[in-house]
Amino acid sequence: MSVTSERRVAASVWQRAANLAKRVLLLELRIYANIGRFVARRPAIARGAAGFSYHKPVFAVLMIFIVLSAVEIPIIDLVVHRWPAVRIVMLVLGIWGVTWMFGLLCGYLMRPMTVGPDGIRVREGLELDVELTWDDIASVSRRKQVDEPKSPRIETTDASRTLALRMHDETNITIELERPTVVRLPGRAPKGGDQEITALRLWVDDPKGFLDEVRRHL
Template sequence: MILLRLARRAVVYEIGTWRSLARWLRRRPDVAAGADAFPYASAVSPVLWTFVVLSAVEIPLVDLLLPWPSLRAALLVAGVYGLLWMVGLLASMTVYPHAVDGDGLRVRSGFSVDVRVPWAAIAAVRVRRRSVEGSRTVVVEEGERRAVSVTVVSSTQVDVELRTPLVLPLARTGGRPVDELRLAADDPAALVRRLRQGIADHAAAAAPDGEAR
């Protein structure tokens, strides 16, 4: 059962990587009409591009150095596959940015994390740079307030405080509600400004007529 679940997850991840690459090549980010996009991949992009360049250099070198045609062919296929897979991984973090629209905040991490937080659930937002232990993308931190971090290079820059504990569709949370969502963003100040504007607009729209005036 566990092996089947892992195999299914691997297939889903593989399909997602190639779909991301296709979107990236067509320059079609997954952002709904009218939504504001906020990228988050700048910290990891140089690292991934370094691996891509090194792999691109390695492929012809291996082909030149090895004397066995069958082994050269096998390594050529593996090398090209690995190169495209890394580009697809980078593409996934580019074509699936965070987004803010009339419904609230959409937090992404490639194609594997997609969390929507409605305006009514957001109490406050702030820029706060944090380092997160470990290398996982999603990290749950226990404490007085239970927080879930969606990291890039083991860090986050924006805290989203929730009005009441909320169950988010993230396996790492174990179905338990969290009090705070933390995420990475290339321009955290711009994201926080946009979120604060959205919170204020939602509050004004939800207030009775007398209070709205």
């Protein structure tokens, strides 16, 4: 390998590390921002829009993880209390873990799907945020579909490319787009980054209310 090639490889590695560090930092900041929104009771819903939750299928699982993580803190502290340095490290990690899980839950609660005068905003967890204007949307329908576990997020056929945002492998709303539209997904290509899609499938806890709100605007 030439010196120039080695430098390019090294630069690429450093660029990837920098991008990963940036993503981790943004995730950490969003955790605390979502907790702040939860405390202030200010979900991220634009003026004139209606919010629709999508967390019910995962709510029980997240609560179990939060409770178990909180219970582990005093148990581990009891085990390692004879070693102050270890005790402090484990205590910090335990509190951070509970905070992170609670912030993730707040992300689901405070960043709902929205339908409003400007269009539909599709969200998932801490990162994914896709804005679709009414000019982008051809139709919205209620259609329940259960996929195989670990199915790809983007389903590609000869005629379409569909982004599927599942909850427990299920979706119940389908949005067909007027034209191929580029959306930005978390992570790097080929699974993340800018992706061209022709449709979306998603889950909302109240599909009837979601469609009723869509009919007011579309």
